[in-house]
Amino acid sequence: MKVYFIGAGPGAPDLITLRGARVLSECRLILYAGSLVPEAVLEHAHPDAERFNTAGMHLQEQVDLYRRAQREQLNVARVHSGDPAIYGATAEQMRALRDLGIGYEVVPGVSSFTASAAVLGTELTRPGVTQTIILTRVSGRASAVPEREQLPGLAAHGASLCLFLGGNQLPGIVADLLSAYPPETPVALVQRATQPDERQHVSTLERLLSEIRVSEWALTTMLIVSPALGRVEDLEDASRLYDPAYAHRFRRAQPAGDES
Ligand SMILES: C[S@@+](CC[C@H](N)C(=O)[O-])C[C@H]1O[C@@H](n2cnc3c(N)ncnc32)[C@H](O)[C@@H]1O
Missing domain, CATH: 3.40.1010.10 (Tetrapyrrole methylase, N-terminal domain)
Structure with a gap:
Protein backbone atom coordinates (compact mmCIF):
# COMPACT_ATOMS: atom_id res chain seq x y z
CA MET A 1 0.00 0.00 0.00
CA PRO A 108 1.93 17.67 -8.28
CA GLY A 109 -0.90 20.11 -8.84
CA VAL A 110 -1.68 23.52 -10.32
CA SER A 111 -0.85 25.99 -7.58
CA SER A 112 -3.22 28.82 -6.76
CA PHE A 113 -0.60 31.40 -7.73
CA THR A 114 -0.48 30.23 -11.34
CA ALA A 115 -4.25 29.75 -11.35
CA SER A 116 -4.63 33.34 -10.14
CA ALA A 117 -2.33 34.64 -12.86
CA ALA A 118 -4.39 32.61 -15.34
CA VAL A 119 -7.74 34.09 -14.32
CA LEU A 120 -6.16 37.56 -14.39
CA GLY A 121 -5.03 36.75 -17.93
CA THR A 122 -1.49 37.83 -17.21
CA GLU A 123 2.13 36.76 -17.29
CA LEU A 124 4.19 37.23 -14.12
CA THR A 125 7.53 37.65 -15.88
CA ARG A 126 8.37 40.39 -18.37
CA PRO A 127 11.81 40.94 -19.91
CA GLY A 128 13.53 43.94 -18.40
CA VAL A 129 10.66 44.45 -15.93
CA THR A 130 10.93 41.41 -13.68
CA GLN A 131 12.15 37.89 -14.24
CA THR A 132 11.65 36.73 -10.68
CA ILE A 133 8.61 35.44 -8.80
CA ILE A 134 8.65 35.39 -5.03
CA LEU A 135 6.19 33.04 -3.30
CA THR A 136 5.65 33.95 0.30
CA ARG A 137 3.21 34.42 3.15
CA VAL A 138 3.01 36.37 6.37
CA SER A 139 3.29 34.70 9.74
CA GLY A 140 0.16 32.95 10.94
CA ARG A 141 -0.70 31.39 14.29
CA ALA A 142 0.47 27.96 13.10
CA SER A 143 3.58 28.92 11.14
CA ALA A 144 6.13 31.67 11.68
CA VAL A 145 8.03 33.24 8.78
CA PRO A 146 11.78 33.55 9.51
CA GLU A 147 13.05 37.07 10.27
CA ARG A 148 15.24 37.14 7.13
CA GLU A 149 12.14 36.58 4.96
CA GLN A 150 10.01 39.42 6.30
CA LEU A 151 7.95 41.20 3.66
CA PRO A 152 9.78 44.57 3.46
CA GLY A 153 13.02 42.74 2.64
CA LEU A 154 11.38 40.64 -0.07
CA ALA A 155 9.55 43.67 -1.45
CA ALA A 156 12.91 45.43 -1.94
CA HIS A 157 13.53 43.16 -4.97
CA GLY A 158 10.67 44.82 -6.86
CA ALA A 159 9.84 41.42 -8.37
CA SER A 160 6.48 39.74 -8.92
CA LEU A 161 5.40 38.64 -5.47
CA CYS A 162 2.58 36.17 -4.76
CA LEU A 163 1.39 36.19 -1.20
CA PHE A 164 -0.51 33.22 0.21
CA LEU A 165 -2.56 33.07 3.41
CA GLY A 166 -2.61 36.84 3.91
CA GLY A 167 -6.24 37.80 3.26
CA ASN A 168 -6.86 38.51 6.94
CA GLN A 169 -3.84 40.81 7.26
CA LEU A 170 -4.20 43.04 4.21
CA PRO A 171 -3.61 46.47 5.82
CA GLY A 172 -0.26 45.41 7.33
CA ILE A 173 0.75 43.62 4.14
CA VAL A 174 0.03 46.65 1.94
CA ALA A 175 1.98 48.90 4.35
CA ASP A 176 4.98 46.54 4.17
CA LEU A 177 4.80 46.36 0.38
CA LEU A 178 4.62 50.16 0.12
CA SER A 179 7.89 50.40 2.06
CA ALA A 180 9.65 49.25 -1.15
CA TYR A 181 7.35 49.09 -4.20
CA PRO A 182 6.31 52.41 -5.81
CA PRO A 183 2.71 53.35 -4.83
CA GLU A 184 1.48 52.97 -8.41
CA THR A 185 2.62 49.33 -8.61
CA PRO A 186 -0.24 47.09 -9.83
CA VAL A 187 -1.68 44.68 -7.29
CA ALA A 188 -4.40 42.04 -7.66
CA LEU A 189 -6.49 40.09 -5.20
CA VAL A 190 -7.96 36.82 -6.44
CA GLN A 191 -10.30 34.88 -4.22
CA ARG A 192 -11.25 31.24 -4.85
CA ALA A 193 -9.64 31.34 -8.29
CA THR A 194 -11.33 28.98 -10.80
CA GLN A 195 -14.24 28.21 -8.43
CA PRO A 196 -17.85 29.22 -9.19
CA ASP A 197 -17.72 32.12 -6.71
CA GLU A 198 -14.29 33.41 -7.83
CA ARG A 199 -13.71 37.14 -7.33
CA GLN A 200 -10.89 39.43 -8.34
CA HIS A 201 -9.93 43.04 -7.78
CA VAL A 202 -7.10 44.77 -9.62
CA SER A 203 -5.73 48.07 -8.41
CA THR A 204 -2.53 49.81 -7.35
CA LEU A 205 -0.85 49.51 -3.98
CA GLU A 206 -1.79 53.06 -2.98
CA ARG A 207 -5.48 52.66 -3.93
CA LEU A 208 -6.26 49.04 -3.05
CA LEU A 209 -7.41 49.40 0.56
CA SER A 210 -9.68 52.35 -0.21
CA GLU A 211 -11.46 50.35 -2.94
CA ILE A 212 -12.29 47.11 -1.13
CA ARG A 213 -14.04 45.91 2.01
CA VAL A 214 -11.07 44.22 3.63
CA SER A 215 -13.13 41.74 5.67
CA GLU A 216 -14.55 40.19 2.47
CA TRP A 217 -11.12 38.99 1.36
CA ALA A 218 -10.05 37.20 4.53
CA LEU A 219 -10.25 33.63 3.18
CA THR A 220 -8.74 31.81 0.19
CA THR A 221 -7.24 34.95 -1.31
CA MET A 222 -4.08 35.28 -3.37
CA LEU A 223 -2.41 38.69 -3.49
CA ILE A 224 -0.16 39.33 -6.45
CA VAL A 225 1.87 42.51 -6.61
CA SER A 226 3.96 42.97 -9.71
CA PRO A 227 5.27 45.63 -12.05
CA ALA A 228 4.41 43.10 -14.79
CA LEU A 229 0.66 43.08 -14.09
CA GLY A 230 -1.47 45.02 -16.49
CA ARG A 231 1.25 45.43 -19.09
CA VAL A 232 -0.27 43.14 -21.72
CA GLU A 233 -0.54 45.95 -24.30
CA ASP A 234 2.98 47.23 -23.66
CA LEU A 235 5.17 45.72 -26.40
CA GLU A 236 8.24 47.71 -25.31
CA ASP A 237 9.15 44.91 -22.95
CA ALA A 238 8.16 41.91 -25.10
CA SER A 239 10.47 38.91 -25.02
CA ARG A 240 12.58 38.48 -28.19
CA LEU A 241 11.73 34.75 -28.28
CA TYR A 242 9.10 35.13 -31.03
CA ASP A 243 10.75 38.09 -32.77
CA PRO A 244 11.13 37.08 -36.48
CA ALA A 245 14.70 38.42 -36.44
CA TYR A 246 15.70 36.29 -33.48
CA ALA A 247 17.33 32.95 -34.37
CA HIS A 248 17.77 29.97 -32.10
CA ARG A 249 18.37 26.23 -32.26
CA PHE A 250 14.87 25.48 -33.59
CA ARG A 251 14.24 28.49 -35.87
CA ARG A 252 16.19 30.49 -38.41
CA ALA A 253 15.98 34.28 -38.29
CA GLN A 254 13.68 35.81 -40.89
CA PRO A 255 15.23 38.81 -42.69
CA ALA A 256 13.36 42.09 -42.15
CA GLY A 257 10.61 42.56 -44.78
CA ASP A 258 10.51 38.85 -45.70
CA GLU A 259 6.93 37.74 -45.02
CA SER A 260 7.19 34.32 -46.66
C1 LIG B 1 -2.54 26.44 2.92
S1 LIG B 1 -2.26 27.44 1.51
C2 LIG B 1 -2.23 26.20 0.30
C3 LIG B 1 -1.61 26.62 -1.00
C4 LIG B 1 -1.66 25.54 -2.05
N1 LIG B 1 -0.80 24.43 -1.70
C5 LIG B 1 -1.31 26.05 -3.44
O1 LIG B 1 -0.32 25.59 -4.03
O2 LIG B 1 -2.04 26.89 -3.96
C6 LIG B 1 -3.80 28.23 1.32
C7 LIG B 1 -3.69 29.57 0.64
O3 LIG B 1 -3.49 29.36 -0.75
C8 LIG B 1 -4.17 30.35 -1.49
N2 LIG B 1 -5.22 29.70 -2.28
C9 LIG B 1 -5.55 28.40 -2.31
N3 LIG B 1 -6.51 28.16 -3.22
C10 LIG B 1 -6.80 29.36 -3.78
C11 LIG B 1 -7.68 29.79 -4.80
N4 LIG B 1 -8.48 28.92 -5.45
N5 LIG B 1 -7.72 31.10 -5.13
C12 LIG B 1 -6.91 31.98 -4.51
N6 LIG B 1 -6.03 31.63 -3.54
C13 LIG B 1 -5.98 30.35 -3.18
C14 LIG B 1 -4.75 31.34 -0.48
O4 LIG B 1 -3.78 32.33 -0.24
C15 LIG B 1 -4.93 30.45 0.71
O5 LIG B 1 -4.96 31.21 1.90
Missing part, protein backbone atom coordinates in the same frame (compact mmCIF):
# COMPACT_ATOMS: atom_id res chain seq x y z
CA LYS A 2 1.04 3.58 -0.52
CA VAL A 3 -0.05 7.12 0.35
CA TYR A 4 -0.41 9.47 -2.60
CA PHE A 5 -0.17 13.18 -1.84
CA ILE A 6 -2.24 14.63 -4.66
CA GLY A 7 -2.35 18.29 -5.69
CA ALA A 8 -6.03 19.07 -6.25
CA GLY A 9 -5.30 22.31 -8.07
CA PRO A 10 -7.10 25.58 -7.24
CA GLY A 11 -10.60 24.14 -7.03
CA ALA A 12 -12.07 23.68 -10.51
CA PRO A 13 -12.53 19.91 -10.81
CA ASP A 14 -10.93 19.85 -14.26
CA LEU A 15 -7.75 21.50 -13.00
CA ILE A 16 -6.50 18.42 -11.18
CA THR A 17 -3.90 16.61 -13.31
CA LEU A 18 -4.83 13.50 -15.29
CA ARG A 19 -2.53 11.52 -13.02
CA GLY A 20 -4.11 13.02 -9.90
CA ALA A 21 -7.62 12.16 -11.10
CA ARG A 22 -6.59 8.60 -12.01
CA VAL A 23 -4.89 7.94 -8.67
CA LEU A 24 -7.84 9.49 -6.82
CA SER A 25 -10.23 7.17 -8.66
CA GLU A 26 -8.14 4.14 -7.65
CA CYS A 27 -7.81 4.80 -3.89
CA ARG A 28 -10.40 3.46 -1.40
CA LEU A 29 -9.40 5.79 1.45
CA ILE A 30 -9.35 9.55 0.88
CA LEU A 31 -8.17 12.29 3.21
CA TYR A 32 -8.78 15.77 1.84
CA ALA A 33 -8.21 19.30 3.12
CA GLY A 34 -11.86 20.30 3.05
CA SER A 35 -11.26 23.92 4.05
CA LEU A 36 -9.64 24.51 0.65
CA VAL A 37 -10.45 21.55 -1.59
CA PRO A 38 -14.05 21.82 -2.82
CA GLU A 39 -16.19 18.66 -2.75
CA ALA A 40 -16.50 19.02 -6.54
CA VAL A 41 -12.88 17.87 -6.95
CA LEU A 42 -13.83 14.57 -5.33
CA GLU A 43 -16.04 13.80 -8.30
CA HIS A 44 -12.98 11.90 -9.54
CA ALA A 45 -13.06 9.61 -6.48
CA HIS A 46 -14.15 5.98 -6.54
CA PRO A 47 -17.83 5.85 -5.48
CA ASP A 48 -17.04 3.31 -2.75
CA ALA A 49 -14.08 5.24 -1.33
CA GLU A 50 -14.26 6.34 2.31
CA ARG A 51 -13.71 10.08 2.62
CA PHE A 52 -12.30 12.01 5.57
CA ASN A 53 -12.19 15.81 5.70
CA THR A 54 -8.96 16.66 7.53
CA ALA A 55 -10.09 20.23 8.33
CA GLY A 56 -11.23 19.11 11.77
CA MET A 57 -8.53 16.48 12.39
CA HIS A 58 -5.17 16.75 14.12
CA LEU A 59 -2.06 14.96 12.86
CA GLN A 60 -2.39 11.85 15.05
CA GLU A 61 -5.95 11.25 13.82
CA GLN A 62 -4.67 11.31 10.26
CA VAL A 63 -1.76 9.01 11.14
CA ASP A 64 -4.26 6.60 12.72
CA LEU A 65 -6.02 6.42 9.34
CA TYR A 66 -2.70 5.73 7.62
CA ARG A 67 -2.10 2.91 10.12
CA ARG A 68 -5.52 1.48 9.40
CA ALA A 69 -4.87 1.65 5.65
CA GLN A 70 -1.57 -0.15 6.23
CA ARG A 71 -3.35 -2.94 8.16
CA GLU A 72 -6.02 -3.25 5.47
CA GLN A 73 -3.54 -2.79 2.61
CA LEU A 74 -5.49 0.13 1.09
CA ASN A 75 -3.93 2.82 -1.05
CA VAL A 76 -4.64 6.30 0.32
CA ALA A 77 -5.26 9.54 -1.58
CA ARG A 78 -4.21 12.51 0.57
CA VAL A 79 -5.63 15.48 -1.35
CA HIS A 80 -4.12 18.93 -0.79
CA SER A 81 -5.13 22.20 -2.43
CA GLY A 82 -3.02 23.58 -5.26
CA ASP A 83 0.37 21.90 -5.19
CA PRO A 84 1.20 19.87 -2.07
CA ALA A 85 4.74 21.31 -1.91
CA ILE A 86 3.49 24.80 -1.04
CA TYR A 87 2.17 25.40 2.51
CA GLY A 88 0.74 21.89 2.51
CA ALA A 89 1.97 20.75 5.96
CA THR A 90 2.99 17.53 4.23
CA ALA A 91 6.45 17.23 5.85
CA GLU A 92 5.07 16.07 9.20
CA GLN A 93 2.87 13.49 7.49
CA MET A 94 5.81 12.24 5.41
CA ARG A 95 7.90 11.89 8.58
CA ALA A 96 5.15 9.84 10.25
CA LEU A 97 4.79 7.65 7.16
CA ARG A 98 8.53 6.97 7.13
CA ASP A 99 8.35 6.00 10.81
CA LEU A 100 5.53 3.57 9.98
CA GLY A 101 7.41 2.15 7.01
CA ILE A 102 4.70 3.33 4.59
CA GLY A 103 5.82 4.48 1.16
CA TYR A 104 4.47 7.67 -0.37
CA GLU A 105 4.44 9.45 -3.71
CA VAL A 106 3.60 13.06 -4.58
CA VAL A 107 1.40 13.96 -7.56
Whole structure:
Protein backbone atom coordinates (compact mmCIF):
# COMPACT_ATOMS: atom_id res chain seq x y z
CA MET A 1 0.00 0.00 0.00
CA LYS A 2 1.04 3.58 -0.52
CA VAL A 3 -0.05 7.12 0.35
CA TYR A 4 -0.41 9.47 -2.60
CA PHE A 5 -0.17 13.18 -1.84
CA ILE A 6 -2.24 14.63 -4.66
CA GLY A 7 -2.35 18.29 -5.69
CA ALA A 8 -6.03 19.07 -6.25
CA GLY A 9 -5.30 22.31 -8.07
CA PRO A 10 -7.10 25.58 -7.24
CA GLY A 11 -10.60 24.14 -7.03
CA ALA A 12 -12.07 23.68 -10.51
CA PRO A 13 -12.53 19.91 -10.81
CA ASP A 14 -10.93 19.85 -14.26
CA LEU A 15 -7.75 21.50 -13.00
CA ILE A 16 -6.50 18.42 -11.18
CA THR A 17 -3.90 16.61 -13.31
CA LEU A 18 -4.83 13.50 -15.29
CA ARG A 19 -2.53 11.52 -13.02
CA GLY A 20 -4.11 13.02 -9.90
CA ALA A 21 -7.62 12.16 -11.10
CA ARG A 22 -6.59 8.60 -12.01
CA VAL A 23 -4.89 7.94 -8.67
CA LEU A 24 -7.84 9.49 -6.82
CA SER A 25 -10.23 7.17 -8.66
CA GLU A 26 -8.14 4.14 -7.65
CA CYS A 27 -7.81 4.80 -3.89
CA ARG A 28 -10.40 3.46 -1.40
CA LEU A 29 -9.40 5.79 1.45
CA ILE A 30 -9.35 9.55 0.88
CA LEU A 31 -8.17 12.29 3.21
CA TYR A 32 -8.78 15.77 1.84
CA ALA A 33 -8.21 19.30 3.12
CA GLY A 34 -11.86 20.30 3.05
CA SER A 35 -11.26 23.92 4.05
CA LEU A 36 -9.64 24.51 0.65
CA VAL A 37 -10.45 21.55 -1.59
CA PRO A 38 -14.05 21.82 -2.82
CA GLU A 39 -16.19 18.66 -2.75
CA ALA A 40 -16.50 19.02 -6.54
CA VAL A 41 -12.88 17.87 -6.95
CA LEU A 42 -13.83 14.57 -5.33
CA GLU A 43 -16.04 13.80 -8.30
CA HIS A 44 -12.98 11.90 -9.54
CA ALA A 45 -13.06 9.61 -6.48
CA HIS A 46 -14.15 5.98 -6.54
CA PRO A 47 -17.83 5.85 -5.48
CA ASP A 48 -17.04 3.31 -2.75
CA ALA A 49 -14.08 5.24 -1.33
CA GLU A 50 -14.26 6.34 2.31
CA ARG A 51 -13.71 10.08 2.62
CA PHE A 52 -12.30 12.01 5.57
CA ASN A 53 -12.19 15.81 5.70
CA THR A 54 -8.96 16.66 7.53
CA ALA A 55 -10.09 20.23 8.33
CA GLY A 56 -11.23 19.11 11.77
CA MET A 57 -8.53 16.48 12.39
CA HIS A 58 -5.17 16.75 14.12
CA LEU A 59 -2.06 14.96 12.86
CA GLN A 60 -2.39 11.85 15.05
CA GLU A 61 -5.95 11.25 13.82
CA GLN A 62 -4.67 11.31 10.26
CA VAL A 63 -1.76 9.01 11.14
CA ASP A 64 -4.26 6.60 12.72
CA LEU A 65 -6.02 6.42 9.34
CA TYR A 66 -2.70 5.73 7.62
CA ARG A 67 -2.10 2.91 10.12
CA ARG A 68 -5.52 1.48 9.40
CA ALA A 69 -4.87 1.65 5.65
CA GLN A 70 -1.57 -0.15 6.23
CA ARG A 71 -3.35 -2.94 8.16
CA GLU A 72 -6.02 -3.25 5.47
CA GLN A 73 -3.54 -2.79 2.61
CA LEU A 74 -5.49 0.13 1.09
CA ASN A 75 -3.93 2.82 -1.05
CA VAL A 76 -4.64 6.30 0.32
CA ALA A 77 -5.26 9.54 -1.58
CA ARG A 78 -4.21 12.51 0.57
CA VAL A 79 -5.63 15.48 -1.35
CA HIS A 80 -4.12 18.93 -0.79
CA SER A 81 -5.13 22.20 -2.43
CA GLY A 82 -3.02 23.58 -5.26
CA ASP A 83 0.37 21.90 -5.19
CA PRO A 84 1.20 19.87 -2.07
CA ALA A 85 4.74 21.31 -1.91
CA ILE A 86 3.49 24.80 -1.04
CA TYR A 87 2.17 25.40 2.51
CA GLY A 88 0.74 21.89 2.51
CA ALA A 89 1.97 20.75 5.96
CA THR A 90 2.99 17.53 4.23
CA ALA A 91 6.45 17.23 5.85
CA GLU A 92 5.07 16.07 9.20
CA GLN A 93 2.87 13.49 7.49
CA MET A 94 5.81 12.24 5.41
CA ARG A 95 7.90 11.89 8.58
CA ALA A 96 5.15 9.84 10.25
CA LEU A 97 4.79 7.65 7.16
CA ARG A 98 8.53 6.97 7.13
CA ASP A 99 8.35 6.00 10.81
CA LEU A 100 5.53 3.57 9.98
CA GLY A 101 7.41 2.15 7.01
CA ILE A 102 4.70 3.33 4.59
CA GLY A 103 5.82 4.48 1.16
CA TYR A 104 4.47 7.67 -0.37
CA GLU A 105 4.44 9.45 -3.71
CA VAL A 106 3.60 13.06 -4.58
CA VAL A 107 1.40 13.96 -7.56
CA PRO A 108 1.93 17.67 -8.28
CA GLY A 109 -0.90 20.11 -8.84
CA VAL A 110 -1.68 23.52 -10.32
CA SER A 111 -0.85 25.99 -7.58
CA SER A 112 -3.22 28.82 -6.76
CA PHE A 113 -0.60 31.40 -7.73
CA THR A 114 -0.48 30.23 -11.34
CA ALA A 115 -4.25 29.75 -11.35
CA SER A 116 -4.63 33.34 -10.14
CA ALA A 117 -2.33 34.64 -12.86
CA ALA A 118 -4.39 32.61 -15.34
CA VAL A 119 -7.74 34.09 -14.32
CA LEU A 120 -6.16 37.56 -14.39
CA GLY A 121 -5.03 36.75 -17.93
CA THR A 122 -1.49 37.83 -17.21
CA GLU A 123 2.13 36.76 -17.29
CA LEU A 124 4.19 37.23 -14.12
CA THR A 125 7.53 37.65 -15.88
CA ARG A 126 8.37 40.39 -18.37
CA PRO A 127 11.81 40.94 -19.91
CA GLY A 128 13.53 43.94 -18.40
CA VAL A 129 10.66 44.45 -15.93
CA THR A 130 10.93 41.41 -13.68
CA GLN A 131 12.15 37.89 -14.24
CA THR A 132 11.65 36.73 -10.68
CA ILE A 133 8.61 35.44 -8.80
CA ILE A 134 8.65 35.39 -5.03
CA LEU A 135 6.19 33.04 -3.30
CA THR A 136 5.65 33.95 0.30
CA ARG A 137 3.21 34.42 3.15
CA VAL A 138 3.01 36.37 6.37
CA SER A 139 3.29 34.70 9.74
CA GLY A 140 0.16 32.95 10.94
CA ARG A 141 -0.70 31.39 14.29
CA ALA A 142 0.47 27.96 13.10
CA SER A 143 3.58 28.92 11.14
CA ALA A 144 6.13 31.67 11.68
CA VAL A 145 8.03 33.24 8.78
CA PRO A 146 11.78 33.55 9.51
CA GLU A 147 13.05 37.07 10.27
CA ARG A 148 15.24 37.14 7.13
CA GLU A 149 12.14 36.58 4.96
CA GLN A 150 10.01 39.42 6.30
CA LEU A 151 7.95 41.20 3.66
CA PRO A 152 9.78 44.57 3.46
CA GLY A 153 13.02 42.74 2.64
CA LEU A 154 11.38 40.64 -0.07
CA ALA A 155 9.55 43.67 -1.45
CA ALA A 156 12.91 45.43 -1.94
CA HIS A 157 13.53 43.16 -4.97
CA GLY A 158 10.67 44.82 -6.86
CA ALA A 159 9.84 41.42 -8.37
CA SER A 160 6.48 39.74 -8.92
CA LEU A 161 5.40 38.64 -5.47
CA CYS A 162 2.58 36.17 -4.76
CA LEU A 163 1.39 36.19 -1.20
CA PHE A 164 -0.51 33.22 0.21
CA LEU A 165 -2.56 33.07 3.41
CA GLY A 166 -2.61 36.84 3.91
CA GLY A 167 -6.24 37.80 3.26
CA ASN A 168 -6.86 38.51 6.94
CA GLN A 169 -3.84 40.81 7.26
CA LEU A 170 -4.20 43.04 4.21
CA PRO A 171 -3.61 46.47 5.82
CA GLY A 172 -0.26 45.41 7.33
CA ILE A 173 0.75 43.62 4.14
CA VAL A 174 0.03 46.65 1.94
CA ALA A 175 1.98 48.90 4.35
CA ASP A 176 4.98 46.54 4.17
CA LEU A 177 4.80 46.36 0.38
CA LEU A 178 4.62 50.16 0.12
CA SER A 179 7.89 50.40 2.06
CA ALA A 180 9.65 49.25 -1.15
CA TYR A 181 7.35 49.09 -4.20
CA PRO A 182 6.31 52.41 -5.81
CA PRO A 183 2.71 53.35 -4.83
CA GLU A 184 1.48 52.97 -8.41
CA THR A 185 2.62 49.33 -8.61
CA PRO A 186 -0.24 47.09 -9.83
CA VAL A 187 -1.68 44.68 -7.29
CA ALA A 188 -4.40 42.04 -7.66
CA LEU A 189 -6.49 40.09 -5.20
CA VAL A 190 -7.96 36.82 -6.44
CA GLN A 191 -10.30 34.88 -4.22
CA ARG A 192 -11.25 31.24 -4.85
CA ALA A 193 -9.64 31.34 -8.29
CA THR A 194 -11.33 28.98 -10.80
CA GLN A 195 -14.24 28.21 -8.43
CA PRO A 196 -17.85 29.22 -9.19
CA ASP A 197 -17.72 32.12 -6.71
CA GLU A 198 -14.29 33.41 -7.83
CA ARG A 199 -13.71 37.14 -7.33
CA GLN A 200 -10.89 39.43 -8.34
CA HIS A 201 -9.93 43.04 -7.78
CA VAL A 202 -7.10 44.77 -9.62
CA SER A 203 -5.73 48.07 -8.41
CA THR A 204 -2.53 49.81 -7.35
CA LEU A 205 -0.85 49.51 -3.98
CA GLU A 206 -1.79 53.06 -2.98
CA ARG A 207 -5.48 52.66 -3.93
CA LEU A 208 -6.26 49.04 -3.05
CA LEU A 209 -7.41 49.40 0.56
CA SER A 210 -9.68 52.35 -0.21
CA GLU A 211 -11.46 50.35 -2.94
CA ILE A 212 -12.29 47.11 -1.13
CA ARG A 213 -14.04 45.91 2.01
CA VAL A 214 -11.07 44.22 3.63
CA SER A 215 -13.13 41.74 5.67
CA GLU A 216 -14.55 40.19 2.47
CA TRP A 217 -11.12 38.99 1.36
CA ALA A 218 -10.05 37.20 4.53
CA LEU A 219 -10.25 33.63 3.18
CA THR A 220 -8.74 31.81 0.19
CA THR A 221 -7.24 34.95 -1.31
CA MET A 222 -4.08 35.28 -3.37
CA LEU A 223 -2.41 38.69 -3.49
CA ILE A 224 -0.16 39.33 -6.45
CA VAL A 225 1.87 42.51 -6.61
CA SER A 226 3.96 42.97 -9.71
CA PRO A 227 5.27 45.63 -12.05
CA ALA A 228 4.41 43.10 -14.79
CA LEU A 229 0.66 43.08 -14.09
CA GLY A 230 -1.47 45.02 -16.49
CA ARG A 231 1.25 45.43 -19.09
CA VAL A 232 -0.27 43.14 -21.72
CA GLU A 233 -0.54 45.95 -24.30
CA ASP A 234 2.98 47.23 -23.66
CA LEU A 235 5.17 45.72 -26.40
CA GLU A 236 8.24 47.71 -25.31
CA ASP A 237 9.15 44.91 -22.95
CA ALA A 238 8.16 41.91 -25.10
CA SER A 239 10.47 38.91 -25.02
CA ARG A 240 12.58 38.48 -28.19
CA LEU A 241 11.73 34.75 -28.28
CA TYR A 242 9.10 35.13 -31.03
CA ASP A 243 10.75 38.09 -32.77
CA PRO A 244 11.13 37.08 -36.48
CA ALA A 245 14.70 38.42 -36.44
CA TYR A 246 15.70 36.29 -33.48
CA ALA A 247 17.33 32.95 -34.37
CA HIS A 248 17.77 29.97 -32.10
CA ARG A 249 18.37 26.23 -32.26
CA PHE A 250 14.87 25.48 -33.59
CA ARG A 251 14.24 28.49 -35.87
CA ARG A 252 16.19 30.49 -38.41
CA ALA A 253 15.98 34.28 -38.29
CA GLN A 254 13.68 35.81 -40.89
CA PRO A 255 15.23 38.81 -42.69
CA ALA A 256 13.36 42.09 -42.15
CA GLY A 257 10.61 42.56 -44.78
CA ASP A 258 10.51 38.85 -45.70
CA GLU A 259 6.93 37.74 -45.02
CA SER A 260 7.19 34.32 -46.66
C1 LIG B 1 -2.54 26.44 2.92
S1 LIG B 1 -2.26 27.44 1.51
C2 LIG B 1 -2.23 26.20 0.30
C3 LIG B 1 -1.61 26.62 -1.00
C4 LIG B 1 -1.66 25.54 -2.05
N1 LIG B 1 -0.80 24.43 -1.70
C5 LIG B 1 -1.31 26.05 -3.44
O1 LIG B 1 -0.32 25.59 -4.03
O2 LIG B 1 -2.04 26.89 -3.96
C6 LIG B 1 -3.80 28.23 1.32
C7 LIG B 1 -3.69 29.57 0.64
O3 LIG B 1 -3.49 29.36 -0.75
C8 LIG B 1 -4.17 30.35 -1.49
N2 LIG B 1 -5.22 29.70 -2.28
C9 LIG B 1 -5.55 28.40 -2.31
N3 LIG B 1 -6.51 28.16 -3.22
C10 LIG B 1 -6.80 29.36 -3.78
C11 LIG B 1 -7.68 29.79 -4.80
N4 LIG B 1 -8.48 28.92 -5.45
N5 LIG B 1 -7.72 31.10 -5.13
C12 LIG B 1 -6.91 31.98 -4.51
N6 LIG B 1 -6.03 31.63 -3.54
C13 LIG B 1 -5.98 30.35 -3.18
C14 LIG B 1 -4.75 31.34 -0.48
O4 LIG B 1 -3.78 32.33 -0.24
C15 LIG B 1 -4.93 30.45 0.71
O5 LIG B 1 -4.96 31.21 1.90
